[in-house]
Amino acid sequence: MSAPIDFYFDFSSPYGYLLSEKIDALAAKYGRQVRWHPILLGVIFKATGSAPLTLQNPAKAAYSLLDFERSARFMGIPYRQPSKFPLATQNAARAYYWLDDEDCALARRFAHAVFRALYVDDRDISAPETVLEIAANLGVDRSLLETALQSPAIKARLKDEVDQAMQAGVFGLPYVVIDDQVFFGADRLPQIEKWLESGGF
Amino acid sequence: MSAPIDFYFDFSSPYGYLLSEKIDALAAKYGRQVRWHPILLGVIFKATGSAPLTLQNPAKAAYSLLDFERSARFMGIPYRQPSKFPLATQNAARAYYWLDDEDCALARRFAHAVFRALYVDDRDISAPETVLEIAANLGVDRSLLETALQSPAIKARLKDEVDQAMQAGVFGLPYVVIDDQVFFGADRLPQIEKWLESGGF
Numbered sequence: 001m002s003a004p005i006d007f008y009f010d011f012s013s014p015y016g017y018l019l020s021e022k023i024d025a026l027a028a029k030y031g032r033q034v035r036w037h038p039i040l041l042g043v044i045f046k047a048t049g050s051a052p053l054t055l056q057n058p059a060k061a062a063y064s065l066l067d068f069e070r071s072a073r074f075m076g077i078p079y080r081q082p083s084k085f086p087l088a089t090q091n092a093a094r095a096y097y098w099l100d101d102e103d104c105a106l107a108r109r110f111a112h113a114v115f116r117a118l119y120v121d122d123r124d125i126s127a128p129e130t131v132l133e134i135a136a137n138l139g140v141d142r143s144l145l146e147t148a149l150q151s152p153a154i155k156a157r158l159k160d161e162v163d164q165a166m167q168a169g170v171f172g173l174p175y176v177v178i179d180d181q182v183f184f185g186a187d188r189l190p191q192i193e194k195w196l197e198s199g200g201f
Numbered sequence: 202m203s204a205p206i207d208f209y210f211d212f213s214s215p216y217g218y219l220l221s222e223k224i225d226a227l228a229a230k231y232g233r234q235v236r237w238h239p240i241l242l243g244v245i246f247k248a249t250g251s252a253p254l255t256l257q258n259p260a261k262a263a264y265s266l267l268d269f270e271r272s273a274r275f276m277g278i279p280y281r282q283p284s285k286f287p288l289a290t291q292n293a294a295r296a297y298y299w300l301d302d303e304d305c306a307l308a309r310r311f312a313h314a315v316f317r318a319l320y321v322d323d324r325d326i327s328a329p330e331t332v333l334e335i336a337a338n339l340g341v342d343r344s345l346l347e348t349a350l351q352s353p354a355i356k357a358r359l360k361d362e363v364d365q366a367m368q369a370g371v372f373g374l375p376y377v378v379i380d381d382q383v384f385f386g387a388d389r390l391p392q393i394e395k396w397l398e399s400g401g402f
Contacts, residue, residue: 047258048257048258048261049258050257056249056251057248057249057250057372059370059371059372060249060372060373063370063372063383063385066383067385070392070402071392073402074391074392074395074402169260169264170260171258171260171261171264172261182264182267184264184268185388187386187388187389188388190275190391191271191272191275194275201271201274201275
């Protein structure tokens with residue numbers, strides 16, 4: 001069994017959503033597992049002096065909105081530009097790690113549900129209530145999660161995950177690592193597939 | 202006959218080189234011509250507050266160098282990272298427009314030769330002598346071109362081309378326009394092909 005693939009993303013990143021809809025099936029095709037790492041793009045932007053695509057110059061911002069939707073159509077993935085965007089994803093990411101410690105398959109279902117709540121149903125996933133509702137719909141004990149989201153431990157956990165990612169060299173998202181080979185951006189999916197297929201090229 | 206495709210690039214951009222090796226044949230497959238527009242990425246960076254990939258944070262710079270070479274291998278295009286990079290491309294771009302006014306097919310051959318001189322043979326294409334030598338090898342009168350490169354007219358021409366591109370919304374390179382649909386980056390080549398094939402998606 002080959003080593004797992006690492007997939008770093010922010011729930012607020014459209015290209016992260018697009019990759020999230022493809023990466024597990026692609027990895028499975030080549031006998032690989034994927035470790036998901038929801039982190040905070042805002043922290044990375046601050047460290048690297050960058051900014052969200054839609055808050056850069058007007059022409060690039062307008063293009064980015066067009067490209068999110070066109071890339072989704074190209075990849076056969078449903079997409080609707082969220083009315084609140086970009087938005088804070090700390091609550092969703094903390095809930096992910098809390099669930100992942102108990103049941104990684106459940107955490108994966110939760111992550112897909114969060115992405116789809118934002119990019120299909122235009123829900124405000126920055127709100128704790130939305131995150132709790134998404135988890136509850138998957139059978140999670142709402143009050144246990146609500147308490148956990150307030151705990152210093154889970155806040156420290158997410159901070160650690162972000163710090164570790166940055167120490168590992170993550171400079172932007174989505175960011176995929178396969179056997180020390182880095183792929184940045186959902187548009188590197190064809191290269192990811194070729195790499196998995198041929199063990200390098 | 203459908204309208205020509207517009208292809209904006211800087212001779213110093215690796216992704217522009219990669220696209221330059223594919224765009225004409227792809228367009229021809231769908232009965233289209235391509236208008237090439239060498240412009241100056243540095244002017245766009247200044248206007249948009251951006252910077253070359255390899256002069257951004259160290260992790261992103263290192264990744265970019267890796268990605269240039271890997272993307273070239275993925276696309277089946279020879280590539281060697283130039284020792285002088287990025288570099289000024291005013292002379293090459295001015296020579297292009299001067300040639301294009303006389304013989305557009307010759308200008309196209311010159312553009313390919315400039316890109317390959319930089320990305321295959323590691324030549325310093327910022328030097329006027331290199332540009333003159335490349336043109337002379339294609340049968341161009343070296344002294345006529347040398348004189349032309351010093352003329353205020355050709356300097357104004359390149360400035361106009363850059364201004365027009367920016368007025369048209371070009372915010373980065375390479376940048377392709379097909380029937381008012383914009384595609385940014387060599388990695389949008391599969392979307393460009395699908396768009397040409399199906400007339401939109």
